[in-house]
Amino acid sequence: MQRSTNQRAWFLVLPVLVLVAFSSVIPMMTVVNYSFQDSFGGNEFFWVGLEWYRELLRSERLWDALGRQLLFSSIILLIEIPLGILVALCMPKKGWLASLCLVLMALPLLIPYNVVGTIWQVFGRADIGLLGRSLSDLGISFNYAQNAFDAWAIVVVMDVWHWTSLVALLAYAGLRSIPVAYYQAARIDQASRWSVFRFIELPKMRGVLIIAVLLRFMDSFMIYTEPFVLTGGGPGNATTFLSIDLVKMALGQFDLGPAAAFSLMYFLAILLISYVFYTVMISSDKAEPQS
């Protein structure tokens, strides 16, 4: 849509600006302050310059958490995106069955994050959980509280359970926007199922899939509550991702300086990714006008 230039539109945006500034800029500035200062209890602060940043960048703790985080996000994307597309392709196209599938699929998305953690916590326990019990009856020893691999497995499965539907819903919305004529043309050409997918469905889903990939990447990059409830970051540090580590540092140990420096670097990383996201999204908006 053609938009007209009108500087007075700023007044309409002002409330948002004030509110978001209050809840993001002011807190952000305190973080910036802390990241350059040290305190010995009380309210005495000393300027330490870049000391915290240097210390953090040298500490293994940050790099380990970052490594785990990247590994986790990659596994999540590799499983959820193809699975989500597959589910979307298999969904009924219309009728009450389609509505039912939509509602059931969206259910995990609306469960509070810590309840998601709780569900899997009880589901995976060998003594009272269906999954844990079944696995131990099959002779597989499974204990996510002590075995690092098991902990990873259950955290990944939980995230797949929680968020694959999001990818599927977005892909489904993309599929629905394909006119029937395309499929008819494909049938006349006797195109195989694979080429229908490759040359009609996949290109048409491009826009929504970009959104799905970036949302999933970003949300898995800041995952906190679910693994916190499920494994508490353990066993040891095996499932301590960036957010969990940060909260431990800031609210658990009250190491304000390092935590603030950590926050800023974390936020800058997210900012960078957001920028890529925004650019890609805007350009795909332009390439494909809204229907």
Added chain:
Amino acid sequence: MNKLRISAPVMTAYLLFLLVPIYWLVTMSFKSNAEILGSFTLFPENPTLENYRTILTDASWYMGYVNSFIYVSLNTVISLLVALPAAYAFSRYRFMGDNHLFFWLLTNRMAPPAVFALPFFQLYSSVSLFDTHIAVALAHCLFNVPLAVWILEGFMRGVPREIDETAFIDGYGFTRFFARIFIPMIAPGIGVAAFFCFMFSWVELLLSRTLTSVEAKPITAIMTRTVSASGLDWGVLAAAGVLTIIPGAIVIYFVRGYIAKGFALGRV
């Protein structure tokens, strides 16, 4: 034919995968602790409502739901009130810095709540709003206002400009046009935006737990503390979990056609 042969089993398997863990939580909520820990049963042998009774009669439990509802509703109202004019401005006008502003809003949706936990705690403590509903509601605006602006902007772009122009020619002032003509036209969009604000505020734990201690403690935080403190009251924990799923499960039916649009920040 071919399609049906593959589709139905895949879909069934996927839905089973989604529903079995939820089913397990629900059955557990109807079992006594003795049954949960003692015998392993697929169905509750002696279904009991005891767990739900505990929650609904104990103020320290059910006030959690009340608190959650209060701040979630406050947040939804605030988010929509400020987002409506802003979304209108973004969808209709070009102005200095509009693209930068839009991007900046997006970064707030993408900001990790963990980064804001500590500064929020200090900010709201210093203005003595700590442990109030409004504090949590304002904190959740951090990600809900940008989301609401994005969703509403998507819906408003679908309304042709000619409508605005005709109304202005007919002598409508801006406020009257906005309230009487424009808002009813994008009512579905407002519904969807409200739903998503409600939902993201409802499921969030980290900020709401950090900003509350007693008076405004949400149900989700009460649940986590019960796990760590007394540890083993699984039946009550399961019942509390089931009760948090119900509101989402009800409203989801009304917005089923728009879920994808909401999650895609209004761009499907």
